[in-house]
Amino acid sequence: MTTACLLGQAPGPTVYTGAQILPFLRLYDLKGLGDLIHKEDSVGNKEVAISLDEDAWNQVPFKKIDVADDYAALKTADDTYYPLCPFLPPTLEKLAEARSYQEVLQTLVPPSRSENEAYLPIMDVPVSVRTLEESHVSFDLHLRAAYLHQDRIVWIECAMTYKESQVARSQSTPFYESVIQIHVSPKYK
Structure with missing residues (x-):
């Protein structure tokens, strides 16, 4: 967290509002956003x-934003990251068609975009793929992403359940079941 110290004022956290950061997110201007937050x-x-609460977004769980040269990620109060993807969010129908971890990942982050590699570490993809390939017990894997669409923030979480198996698994191994959550914020101005 960043702190700012002004003369005659005790240091405290600098909190950026939706009105300050959303113009940069609309354009996916990471340099401009980086300059804003110094x-x-x-x-x-x-x-x-x-x-985002003062913008009447009480339903939006994001309390922090992590800004890098090649990505931005929204973070909830419980430290869950949602990489902000600069393209259209997938539809529920498209996500429901996915049958494997690889298909869900490619639906959330289309592989046709070369800059998409930046999202994978923040989505814990290397860790979850290793778990998928090495584990033989039942477990769940999660993928999360956020998008700006039609003046709203859309955030998606996909949880995939894998049953116990003695056979080696890969990213293309079908999961047993999945739960998809799609949340949409109110419109922002």
Whole structure:
């Protein structure tokens, strides 16, 4: 979290509002957003507090934003990251068609975009793929992403359940069942 110290004022957290950050997110202007939050070139990424509540977005769970040179991620109060993807969100129908971890990932983050590699670490993809390939017990995997669409924030979580198996698994192994949650914020101005 960033702090600012003004003369005669005790240091406290700098909290950026939706009105300040949303214009940069609409354009996916990470340099402009970095300049707003005083992210220096030598800093790989910088996390700052945001307040969308004063914009009447009480339903939006995001309390921080992590800004890097090649991605931005919204973060909830319980430290769950949602990478902000600069393209259209997938439809529920398209997500429901996915039958494997790889298909869900490609639906959330289309592989045709070369810059999409930046999202994978923040989505814990390397860790979850390793778990998928090495584990033989039942477990759940989660993928999360956020999007700006038609003056709203759309955030999606996909949970995939894998049953116990002695056979080696891969990203294309079908999951047993899945739960898809899609949330949509009120319109912002």
